[in-house]
Amino acid sequence: MLARHQLGLALAMDCQRVICIARGASPELIALQHAAEDAGLQFYISTGSRPLSGLVTANDELVVVSEGLFAEPARAVSLFDGPAPAVLVQPVEGALAEGFERIDLNRAGAGLMQIPGRLVEHLHELPADCDVPSALMRIALQSGIPMREIPADARAGANWRMIRTEAEAHAVETEWLRTRFGEGEPMSPGQAIARQGVVSFGSSLLHAGNASNALSAAVLVVLAISGGLAWFGTLSVAFLFASLGAILVEASRLIRSAERQALGQLPPAIPRAHVLGWVIDATFGLLILASVPRLFGESLLSWMFPPTMLMMLLALVPRVVSGPATRLAGDRALLGVVLAFAAGFGQVEPIVEVLAVALVILGMALPLRRKG
Known part of the structure; x- marks a missing residue:
């Protein structure tokens, strides 16, 4: 590195x-x-x-x-x-x-x-x-x-x-990562876990080479495991794996940012972490659908509406309003834990509806985000 x-x-x-x-x-x-x-x-x-x-x-x-x-x-x-x-x-x-x-x-x-x-x-x-x-x-x-x-x-x-030595290289890069990512604006729980992981293990990942690529691949593996668990009906654990995937996405974003800074590169128009974030959202939507049985005679649109609306609100609200609560609203790792708990009691559908209503109230109550 x-x-x-x-x-x-x-x-x-x-x-x-x-x-x-x-x-x-x-x-x-x-x-x-x-x-x-x-x-x-x-x-x-x-x-x-x-x-x-x-x-x-x-x-x-x-x-x-x-x-x-x-x-x-x-x-x-x-x-x-x-x-x-x-x-x-x-x-x-x-x-x-x-x-x-x-x-x-x-x-x-x-x-x-x-x-x-x-x-x-x-x-x-x-x-x-x-x-x-x-x-x-x-x-x-x-x-x-x-x-x-x-x-x-x-x-x-x-x-x-x-x-002068490999040990010094690890120590300096760890200090550099801590300076870059260890402090700053308040973070959500998922972001805090990802940043702590990057500060603790980022130097070793960077020395190994292709760190961000490895983390991106790990995200896809974790989501595949999540899908497999959902297929076999273990939805609580599936949501937890999706939560882990969200943490890995944030970690890959930070590591890729460090790699770009080391090479003096500007971020692309659509960073890889954004694409992986969309995959995470799609995974959560599919897991919610797997948790909510489709009733006899229920239209496909009606069945898909609650998870679709929830994921769209989760993406929209942090972009248009500001405040500490928006960090929690945008934390997919926290969402995964909440839904895993709900799945354990078979209450995913009402929790999804409550979260959607809460996000609408949040969007109306908080001040609009300033442009620029």
Whole structure:
């Protein structure tokens, strides 16, 4: 996941090519190459300082990211004055212990700089196995590239860290997820469970790769199990599995948001979580129909009306009115628990009717949501 964060940093810095210095290709590098190419970047692997000069021209502007740097892209971009060259630095106190390189008595490098491509030619004067980012930083400073100190708030928390081990990577990403998702506006019970799960296990999921895809697949599996349970008449448990599916949808939305931020991507017009949410609503509607026997002579429209109206109100009311109660109204996980309890007593139909009436009253009583 660290490499994807650095790729997101390159995208935020408007880079056109990514050059990764490595001994050779690996599965992780190949996955990173695919991610870079999917984002519209050219990707190259350089085995050392010598091949690098063939990939960088004198007219290029070179963004150098040190190995292990975990930096928030938006903050990093704001520290540069457009394409103007600069070497980012920080006070030496604490920086050395975190793994940053000392520059002089009072300053240490910050692991990120923007320099002219012509400086790469100076690498030929150094041994072939030199540390390229460190060497380029020294060359840049000797060539008169100005230093720019990172403000203290930009270095706070997980915004700017040097990662040296796998354990540190997990710790920093967990802290980053907690900062991003751990606080904010009040949440419904289902959202709270999903966010706690993402904060607790999101780092491991992100390291495993394709985390949001795995969660999306898990949603479909859980809903299939829910449908199977309903087929065999175990409706209470079926509703609980649908509730679990709703929690997984929220978790996949959060994880996908983290993945997009790491790569600097904008959300699509219709996010995947919205589509999965519609599938969840359809599942609840079908489970309600399975819980309510169709009476002899009852029309299909009359039989389908209560669950259809309930699910439409659940989708509509949180969009048009505001207030704490709307968070509960939009919580499908909570809905699943309520309906599971009702199914246990064979009272799904009256509960559905009560919920529909309550939503109508809620929509009339609460203030309208402000546009924009």
